[in-house]
Amino acid sequence: MTLNTWGNSGPYQDRWNFFLEELKMYTPDVLCLQEVFGPVLIEKIKESFSYPYILLAYEAGLVIMARFPVGEHQVLKYKTISSNEQENRQAILAKLEIKGKQLAIANTHLSWRAEDEGVRHQQVKELLQVIVDKRDTVLLAGDFNDTPGSAPIKEIEKAGYVNLLRLLYPHNENITWDNQNPFIQTHSVKFQNRQIDFLFLHKKLLTPNLVKSCDIIFNRPNPNGIYPSDHYGVLVEIKF
Numbered sequence: 001m002t003l004n005t006w007g008n009s010g011p012y013q014d015r016w017n018f019f020l021e022e023l024k025m026y027t028p029d030v031l032c033l034q035e036v037f038g039p040v041l042i043e044k045i046k047e048s049f050s051y052p053y054i055l056l057a058y059e060a061g062l063v064i065m066a067r068f069p070v071g072e073h074q075v076l077k078y079k080t081i082s083s084n085e086q087e088n089r090q091a092i093l094a095k096l097e098i099k100g101k102q103l104a105i106a107n108t109h110l111s112w113r114a115e116d117e118g119v120r121h122q123q124v125k126e127l128l129q130v131i132v133d134k135r136d137t138v139l140l141a142g143d144f145n146d147t148p149g150s151a152p153i154k155e156i157e158k159a160g161y162v163n164l165l166r167l168l169y170p171h172n173e174n175i176t177w178d179n180q181n182p183f184i185q186t187h188s189v190k191f192q193n194r195q196i197d198f199l200f201l202h203k204k205l206l207t208p209n210l211v212k213s214c215d216i217i218f219n220r221p222n223p224n225g226i227y228p229s230d231h232y233g234v235l236v237e238i239k240f
Contacts, residue, residue, distance in 0.1 A: 001217070032062075
């Protein structure tokens with residue numbers, strides 16, 4: 001599962017409570033979270049769920065929580081940075097031991113401004129180069145802040161990675177940034193409805209019936225109109 005949690009913005013206590021309620025419906029084995037800048041939300045998750053393996057990069061807002069043993073792992077700090085923002089852009093890469101097999105995963109959050117597509121493109125190239133150097137076939141997760149058809153996403157696809165939402169729903173828009181979400185209306189910069197949150201899997205792993213489902217989640221409010229985040233999440237079920 002991947003979700004940009006929107007940090008502690010907005011009514012975050014109410015958002016977090018609803019997020020935890022919704023999480024009980026899915027109970028994913030692996031969580032890739034973005035915009036988590038401190039331990040409070042992680043401690044709340046640990047109170048209700050069993051995730052014995054946790055990788056943290058709070059300075060970049062990145063967290064991986066897993067029920068599977070974590071082997072080799074690292075934090076990649078992108079050399080390409082945007083002059084339009086102060087954020088620390090990174091990626092967490094890790095190998096999970098699942099039923100005697102290894103699955104390498106990466107969780108990232110790229111620069112966000114519309115004019116920074118070139119920056120995101122270079123950040124993607126840095127990430128892919130590390131993956132190639134390590135000879136890993138990876139599940140890529142995160143907030144890529146760009147849409148299908150953009151240069152950064154095309155670069156990922158050129159490297160052999162498949163957008164799992166598009167794989168299962170090729171004719172859908174698969175929106176994860178939705179202007180119907182009232183929290184988006186508080187932002188100073190406006191974007192169209194779009195998919196910017198992704199789970200990618202390398203085509204070498206795509207055997208028949210491997211991907212059982214892939215869905216957009218956290219895309220409805222509670223009775224008080226509270227959404228878990230300004231983003232929606234993506235959940236994939238993979239059968240090893």
